[in-house]
Amino acid sequence: MAVVHVPSLLQDLTGGVETVEVQVSGEGRTSVRQVVEELDRRFPGFAARLLWEDDLMPGIAVFIDGEQNRLGLRAKIAGDSQIFFIPPVVGG
Amino acid sequence: MEKQTPGGRPYKVIGTRPIRHDGEDKVTGRAQSGADISFRDQLYGKVLRSPHPHARIVSIDASKALAMPGVEAVITGAELPQPHDRMFLSGEGGVENFRYVNDRVLASGKALFEGHPIAAVAAKDIWTAEEAVKAIEVTYEVLPAVTDVLKAMQPDAPLLHEEITTETLGEKKKESTNVCRHTQHKRGDVDQGFSAADVVIEREFTTSTVHQGYIEPHNATALYRSDGQITIWTSTQAPFWVRRDVAELLELPLSTIKVVPLEIGGGFGGKIAVYLEPLAVLLSKKTGKPVKLVMNRQEVFLATGPASSTATRIKIGVKKDGTITAAAAHLVYEAGAFPSNWAVMGSMCVLAPYKMETLLIDAFDVLTNTPKVMAYRAPSSPQAIFGVESVLDEIALELGMDPLELRMKNAVEEGDRRADGPKFPRIGLKETIQAAMDSEHYKSPAPSGPNQSRAVAVGFWFNAGLQSSATVGINMDGTASVVTGSVDIGGSRASMAMMAAEALGLKAEEVRPSVADTDAIGHTDVTGGSRTTFATGMAVYEACQDVLGQLKKRVATLWELPEEEIEFDGSAFQHADNGKDPMTVKELGAKLTATGGPVMGHSSVAPTGVGASFGVHIADVEVDPETGKVTVLRYTVVQDVGQAIHPSYVEGQMQGGAVQGIGWALNEEYVRNDEGKMMNPSFLDYRVPTMLDVPSIETILVEVPNPGHPYGVRGVGETPIVPPLGTLHNAIARAVGVRMRSLPMSPPKLSAALQAKGLEAIAAPTP
Amino acid sequence: MSTKRVVTATINGTDSTLIVDDRMSLLDALRDAAGLTGTKEGCLTGDCGACSVIMNGRLVDSCLVMAPEAEGAIIETVEGLAQGNDLHPLQKRFLEHAALQCGVCTPGFLVAAKDLLDRNPEPTDDEVRYWLAGNLCRCTGYDKILRAVHDAAADLRSSSR
Known part of the structure; x- marks a missing residue:
């Protein structure tokens, strides 16, 4: 099971639940998009808050196991992936 | 162990100190720096700037300026494509709305900060351009301004942008406000965490607006040829971003623009955004000649992007043995006149160095009638971590614990979760704290004269x-x-x-x-x-x-x-x-x-495997109780640098960053009057540290190679500006018994605080 | 109204004739009329030292000197430090010590340090810090500059012996 860490400002949709387990079908074939769709089925409104014009909301990046993945919604996850939706890092 | 290349061979070149090639x-x-380029037929540009922090622009009449001999063009916001919402991804998914870049480069409708560009002139020489700028007649309807972040959050505060409402994740509130963004990170039940603690300390902190203070002012020269091809010569940290921004602003294909980066005289994050480049291009388009613009120092202070002033509240709970059970951070960051994400960055840094089961971070980006905040070396991390390091220092004193022991006990290591979620890869915070403990400086007796003391603080930056x-x-x-x-x-x-x-x-x-x-x-x-x-x-x-x-x-x-x-x-x-x-x-x-x-x-x-970087600073200080002047007696920077490629320049980054942080802590600030105007836009009155103000900064390079890079490289440039704020604050507190909790700890502020403490002591003597 | 005039000065040992505008500073004259852009502009108010030059044996901020004042003056700028391809010990030691990062303050520091060592061949730490306190560097934190100046002073002392 992959684990999605629900952004705290979306936890109103999950009834305060911080992490949600997601079934991953076939190693390396499940995408972040499918995960978001699954979450949206379970917690209606989830996708609308996280997506913008068929992509992640500007200012939000997907981190899989500690690394930002630039493929965003197209990124593939593994059966034990930890998935975060957090802002990316810039610098000076 | 001898350090090795990925092939298992000892390094031959890496770690040596050759003379730099340039x-x-x-x-x-x-x-050749940006300002050194010139062309025989070039024109000189000058920008007309708003004298008011907040005003409606009723009319602009440039006819007298245009009639002056030697004046070849005047541009105003009307020359830019009409502002409209256009989101674009900047950097690694950061987001900007070009509507506001457009509006920042040349005002449309309202002047939103003192120094906001209203118009620009091109003339045969700089004196004519300066005269022409004065001849442009602008009618303003002056509006009430707000420059303080907490006042700007109030419901009755003057509004900068009617259309802006608070954006939380995927949701926009309905009411217009200056609070443009709310960010939150949460882990577990923080109230439960605090009730499990033996000691809980909560404090409020403020920091002032500070500037990067690079020595070379902004400059840009542009040539717009009749075939539509554009060349821009400029001092910038990001030539490809200058090209993107100019292309977006003027709605041109990227292939029509070449940006030639000349030698750059410092940046520290402040030379990323475009200011003069689009103006130079527009003026060249109108005149068919190369146009050069160079800011003066006052313009640099007033109209480029400094770092946020902040108001923060930090609460930390620990067990008797020093283990952190919970922490809460409430962060308010100055955004300046246009939406920014600096509180977002602060929220990701504030609790990053420490392990904890429960935490709650709320961060707010707040619009003010000040120049749009831009990146400054580890942007947003110093202000956030300052409060945390101060509270931890109080906790160490309360527990009677060595301040480095307390930090070691809670330090994150590989596999621990960052406050914002993801796990850290191999990092070197513990090794760095240990190196600080083992340092000659920390092992030497702390200065024990009157009003002297020693303290430490930790710093963190992600790296991009x-x-x-x-x-x-x-x-x-x-x-x-x-x-x-x-x-x-x-x-x-x-x-x-x-x-x-x-x-x-x-x-x-x-x-x-x-x-x-x-x-x-x-x-x-x-x-x-x-x-x-x-x-x-x-x-x-x-x-x-x-x-x-x-x-x-x-x-x-x-x-x-x-x-x-x-x-x-x-x-x-x-x-x-x-x-x-x-x-x-x-x-x-x-x-x-x-x-x-x-x-x-x-x-x-587009590499992954970026290594996060941690540092520990140690300072010995003496406070003059009469004047409030702080003398830094000794200062050591300890940092995990991954693998130093050229150690001299790594040391230089650590020393330079530390001195900028010392300036931030002790002296630097935007001083504003009641109307919101900056009173000290010069290097005379905005005091950056001189050679007389700081000791030789000692450096200890800890090398925990970053597994994400073939040579173990971690970025080193930004982290060293983070710890000085807390380090000096704690050292001053330990020296004179006053916790300022407000930066800068300048002589007038510190002496006033000492006087107040003295009076208090007389009123209620303690045993 | 603009008035042009001819200024003759000895710049880095060469007699130079410059056509300047009365409103020009010496900094402008050096950069725009003489084409010597090694002297940098940082503030135009005499607060940063990036435009330091030696004029008639005295260290000045060239942004605070008007160009016509340079008539007949002997002026030394960063471009005059090296003798042909032989760098001045200060230049060599700045490079060896990595006493510069962006390098925009470097010409001013070199000129100010040369003026110090011309007067005081063996300055103490405090004397170096005091003399160079009028020059701002935002990159290095100053330590490597201090070391470079001391080493260059030692080089100059041993070569003059």
């Missing part, structure tokens, strides 16, 4: 990856050239050449590094985010691998042997058992023509 030009005065390109060419004598798109702001040409030399088995001086314009190299993001040595270094390394792959084929041809049987051992190509003499890259150079022609390698990367 050094001679910088000490003889031949290096982004995108970089490099080419490596092998010359016909086997020496090499390295070309990258990363502007060299502090010696990066040398580190690029050294990494290439290491990879190719050459000497550092046998590699000639250069920085290309936007036509001559693949897309390369900003020199910033502590990413250049890491990410552009990765591109150089990969380009060298490309070269080595091609060279191996040439050796196979020469030796008439299968390519697979030939190895490069870091110095030369070898064949295990045929008795051929090893062949170096140097020797191969002369044989390239005969084996198939020139060899050039290239690479474009």
